[in-house]
Amino acid sequence: MQHLPILPILIPMLAAVVMLLPPLSHSIDRHRLFAVPVMLLLVVSSALLLLKCHHNGGQMYVLGGWQPPFGIVLVADRLSALMVLLTSVLGLGAQLYACAGDDKEGMYFHPLFMFQIMGVNGAFLTGDIFNLFVFFEVLLIASYALLIHGGGKQKTKANVHYVVLNLVGSSIFLFALGTLYGTVGSLNIEDMANKVPLLGEQEQSLAKAGGLLLLVVFGLKAALLPLHFWLPKTYAAASAPVAALFAIMTKVGVYSILRVHTTIFGEGAGALADITIPWLWPLALLTVAFGAVGVLASPSLRLTTSNLVVVSVGSLLLAVAMQREAATSAALYYMLHSTLITGALFLLSDIIGKQRGKAEDRYVIAREMKHAKVIGIAFFIAALTVVGMPPLSGFVGKVLILQAAQGMQEMVWVWPVVLLAGLASLVALSRAGTTIFWRAAGGDGGNEDRVSPLKFIAVALLLFMSPLLVIFGGPVTHYTQLAAVQLHERGPQTEVTLPQEGANEY
Known part of the structure; x- marks a missing residue:
């Protein structure tokens, strides 16, 4: 059990390497047979990690025996464990959908998918900002290949914009790291939080500049206005399972803002306390507003779903900007809901597009779909959930944010x-x-347009999470409240990330 914090990184990494080696390397069927059990194992290990963090508060995993703040450290607390489990469940749904045929459009889909999962989980579990940068690069490199998987003019064009923007973001990230390390003398998140209040006036200006540069980087990843314009067309161009997995990508940016700026530049940061709040408030409000305009103006279901992602990001960052435990708890619940439901909508958009022939998922008259009733029911549930109609999880999430x-x-x-x-x-x-x-x-498209049962299973898996979030709303909100308290209270978090020598958990 002591190795649980590294398993969400280790399992997909080893799985990707194994699938690149003979005898699995050139067989898509073998990739499928190997990858699905691996994802199930990842879901189980992530759930065990969450339960352990829920009961024990958190666990630190020191690599190489080098104690923080000098060594590489993974920190599994309630917040990171929740995000890892969310990634695993979303990844399982997207991978099941891909196994119905989308993974055959190009080579090495499943190894790339595993590397993407590895990078996302690593970003959630790392305890220092430099390794956050490293895992950002891992997930981005995998996402570049996944986005263009299968080829095509539209994917290539979207990928070029996506790569260029993220290369600029990575460069700014390095400038921010250099500024903060030169000023604070550490990149361990908790160690920085202890040192930032002690900085002199001149050093405070440099640290503030570094912190705001990080906000730019994380805002780009999260699609915070005005850095959100890349997202709709990029997500709409990706294949369905990739777009569904990308629903967690913006949440990595939101998580980074929440983790870094609440811990390092939160209430205990002295003169640098809440330096991002004056920027977050107007930008988050404008992100919601522009996302809503994009939703109304979208000519296709995929673009509508992509803009719904932008709306969810703005709503989450509004809760982050409130800088209180109740708002953070509401943001975590809403994050679970929005990630899973938008992932399901991306998968539904693809099913609808392939059923309607040349019209695809555009809002135009087209032929009748083969499975119109089943698809219609799934779309109705997803639409009610994402809009926020009772009694589904979208309603609960929005009420919690409004109450905060x-x-x-x-x-x-x-x-x-x-x-x-x-x-x-x-x-x-x-x-x-x-x-x-x-x-x-x-008429309908005939037998050639029958939807694989595996695709319906993948969509049902993600949609089923919404009623589960309502049925188990009490335990889920209790957990998110504990996670929010742990994030905002400095004492317990310091103990888990900067323990006494020899300690590894609390």
Whole structure:
């Protein structure tokens, strides 16, 4: 059990390496037979890690025996364990969908998929900012290959923009790391949090510059306005399982803002406390607003779903900007809901597109779908959930965010923006549903357009998480509250990341 914190990184890494070696390297069928059990194992190990963190508070894993802040350290607390489990469940759904045929469009889909999972999990588990940069690069390199998997003009064009923007982001990340290391003398997150309040006036200016540069980097990953314009077309161009997995990518940016800026530049940072809040508030509000406009203006279901991701990012960052435990707890619940449901919507968009022939998922009249009733029911559930209609998880998540707003000033800004964005989503998805399912011309596509049962299983797996989040809403919100308390309270977090020599957990 003491090795649980490294398993979410080690399992996909070793699986990817094994699939690149004979006798698995050139057989897609063998890749499938190997990859699915590996993902199931990853889900089980992630769940065990979450249970261990829930009962024990957290666990530190020191690589090579070098104690922090000097060595490489993984920190599994309630927040990181929750994000790892979310990644594993989403990854399982996306991989099951890919096994129905999308993985045959190009080579080495499953090894690349595993490397992507490894990078995302590593970003959630790392205890220092330099290794956060390393895992960012791992997940980005894998995402470059996954985005262009299968080829095509649209994918290539989107990939070029995506690569260029992220290379710029990586360069800014390095400048930020150099500035902070030269000023603070450490890149261990908790060690930095201890040293930042002790900085002199001149050093505080440099540390502030480094912290704001990190906000730019994380804002680019999270698709925070005005750094969000790359996302809709990029996600719409990716294959369905890749787009579904990419639903967690923006959450890596949100998590990084939450982890780094709450811990290092939070309430205990002295003169540097809450340096990002004056920027986060207006940018988060504008992100929700522009995302809602994008949802209304989208000509296809994929672009609508991509803009719904932008709306969810803005809503999450509004909760982060409130800088209190209740808001963070609400953000974590909403993050679970939005990631899984948008992932399911990307998969549904692909099923619908392939059923409607040349019209694909665009909002135009097309032929009747072969499995219109089953697909329609799935779309109806997903639409109600993402809009925030009761009694599904979207409603609970939005209510928690609205309740977290305190004081007239916060409520005046948060309530109208969140509710109007929900209304815009309702209008857009209503238009999508009526056009796709009620405006059909001609017969169905015949037997060649039958949907693989595996695709329905993948969609059902992700959609089923919404009622589960409601049915077990009490335990889930209790867990997110504990995770929020652990993040905001400096004492317990310091003990897990900067323990006494020889200690490895608390």
